[in-house]
Amino acid sequence: MSAEQKRKRTPNGSSSPILVTGGAGFIGSNFVLEWFAAGNGPVINLDKLTYAGNPENLASIANLPGYTFVRGDICDAEMLKNLLERYRPRAIVHFAAESHVDRSILGPEAFLRTNIDGTFTLLRAAKVYLESLDENDRADFRFLHVSTDEVYGTLAPEDPAFHEQTPYAPNSPYAASKAASDHLVRAWVHTYNLPAIITNCSNNYGPYQFPEKLIPLMIANARRGKPLPVYGDGQQVRDWLYVADHCRALMSVLERGRIGETYNVGGCNQRTNLEVVTTLCTLLDELLPESEFRPHKQLLTYVADRPGHDRRYAINAEKLQRELDWSPQESFETGLRKTVEWYLANTEWVDRITSGAYQHWVEQNYGSREAVSARSAQ
């Protein structure tokens, strides 16, 4: 391998940019921040800035010479062509998506458009761009598709965790649209030799997560003394991973992952939703000793279940650990404490995004879900 090739394969010090899609969202912005913190090369961040995209997340690196923000839609083929020709990235890390299951139930159209058509448009543009590269740059190029464990469907309590060969069985419009996008990526690898890799990750939590998702929603509501809406019986299980651990996994896969492979990413932290919410309440009791809403558990409210609600997700991440020596650095306890502390230290960030359109969403999703009972968890 030439010195030039080595330089490009190693993110540290590389002058070739990577193109990140959806970098103003929750995981994307954490990834971009981690990328710069690790001293890696330039980033082009392409984001449409839907309700979920927030450039404020990236304020700390926005003026760095290596950072470029482009507002645009991954469904716009002409824009993608021009962007790739202009910036000539050495990789595409594809986060951009509609990502919230409840929104996909109330309005699936945007999910099919962005997650399926958008990924298709991006793959087509990447293929044409790849063909324009010289042999060395083509050998270095990677397309990293960031996906979810929800494509595998749901597990019974005693089932083994999802592994890379688990058949796809998506149950929500969100999961179906992500499954379709994974299949498109796979087809582009096999048919057109696109050097792509897919990751399927479990539920993330951490700073900058939009407060429509379980953990930040519960923190935001508890702080304001609002009900904490637990769907159904609260016994659904999710496998929680701290977002920075996911970002580190993605960087390892980008650098050293094998083309055409899938890597499952997960935290080995299975918790019922009820456990998550009660743990959050205990943390909030400790961190907000003056709160008039203590004990926060009294706010817990059971509401109508999500239609088609998957009962359990769990990830077997052994392949990633074995091949790329990755393992999560945060336990659920340390990660959750960091997360609550971050949200309490950044109440203005939450307050700014929970005004306006957010209120409309809350009314749409929770307005018709009358409290089934308002009993405390224990």
Ligand code: NAD
């Ligand atoms: P998010 O909703 O917080 O962010 C999505 C970002 O994509 C936003 O910045 C939004 O503006 C942008 N976007 C949406 N449509 C776009 C379009 N048409 N063109 C360009 N940009 C567009 O999502 P997230 O939680 O950060 O998830 C990122 C990716 O990771 C998604 O692909 C999701 O499926 C996957 N994932 C998420 C989780 C999780 O727990 N959040 C777990 C596993 C995988």
Ligand code: TYD
């Ligand atoms: P969510 O954060 O929406 O992630 P996902 O649906 O991708 O797993 O939800 C996590 C779990 O929390 C899921 O089982 C649904 C449940 N949940 C509630 O009980 N109440 C809520 O208000 C929300 C948003 C989620």
